[in-house]
Amino acid sequence: MNRSEKAALQLRAVAVLRTLKRTRTYDELAAETGLAANDLNRYVNGHVLPGADRARAVVDGVGRDLLVSELERRIRTDSEGYVDNTAVVSDPSLLGLVPPVARETLGFEPPEVVLTAATDGITLATEMAGQFGARVAYAKKTRETAVEEFFEARARLDSGIELAYYLPASALEAGDRVLVVDDLIRSGETQELLLDVAGQAGTSVCGVFALFAAGEEGLDRVRDRVDAPVGALASV
Template sequence: MNRAEKAALQLRAVSVLRMLKETRTYDELAELTGLPAGDLNRYVNGHVLPSDERAREVVTGVGRDALAEELEARVQTDDEGYVDNSTIVFDQSFLDLVAPVAAESFEFDRPDVVLTAATDGITLAAAIASYYGGRAAYAKKSKETAVEEFIESRQRLQSGIELTYYLPAAAIDEGDTVLVVDDLIRSGETQELLLDIAQRAGAEIGGVFTLIAVGDDGIERARERTDAPVNALIEF
């Protein structure tokens, strides 16, 4: 880890602690993290940064559990199982905290491109791409009028509907490492199309990440398409 990455990790840990502190006393935060209340006070108030070891423990341990708990509390589901996660995908500051937690918790290869599908996955892709210092790209169901070359992936769904995604060919270079992300995975059809686009571009798959997995079908379908890590922050 270089100096810039270390500083970024320390600052992310402080952001996680500040989020946790909004609903807890320092004693409660100390009990949760196992860190002294006095040290937590100094971290939260910006007087000192945690060591890189402590920062990693916060981000990968407390951070992941806390973000998963916060995510689950915000998500709404109806009687038919449809998920409303709009309070998450519209909250860029929350997604900015998810990015380092995902990076530290799962063994994704460092991506050159973070690929998602329009539209709900765009804010998450932007957060993760910013964290890694890579590019964000998103595939759409329609072609951009000013773009001449596209990578296209098409699939006929069980319902008989044909689903097609298009990505400008310049978005991914041959040999790039691509991390596929999305806000939610259910059937895995969208992720399968995104993986196909990355592979058609001659890219390496660095992993698949989603905030929410509804059931196991989508996760298993993605794992059948790649040997790279496939993970979700929470599963319903």
């Protein structure tokens, strides 16, 4: 690990601890992480950075475990398999934990653009973009009246319904490094359409990420389409 990689890891660990601290006392955070409350205070307030080993343990260990546990606690699934993740996508404090943990878990390159589908993916995409200093682009199922040029992707779903997404052409530039994110991967059909949009723009996809995966079918379908890390933090 070179100096810049070490610094990036340390800063990601601090971001995780700061987000956890929003809803916990230092003593509570110490009990969950195994770190001393005084050390946590210094990390959270920027007085010192955690060492590389401790930073990795925070981001890829306790931070990920706490995040996945909280995500799974908040998800709701009805008797027909429909997923309600309102308690997740509407909580900025919780979503603030996701970017550093997701990057450490999947190992994708920092994106220049975070691409998602309206509407549930927007809050997650905004958090991811803020973490990496990237732009946000979100495709919609309808065209914007004042926009003249679009990237358009459409497909007939297994259910027989035709799904289409539109993205203003100005939102992506050829050569952009794009991270595709969404709240949920089920069949992979939505992600395929977003990848189609990214391909039309001549971008380079650096990863595909979701908070939840409903089984492996969607993940496998997306992996067949892209040569980049693909994954989700939790399963439903």
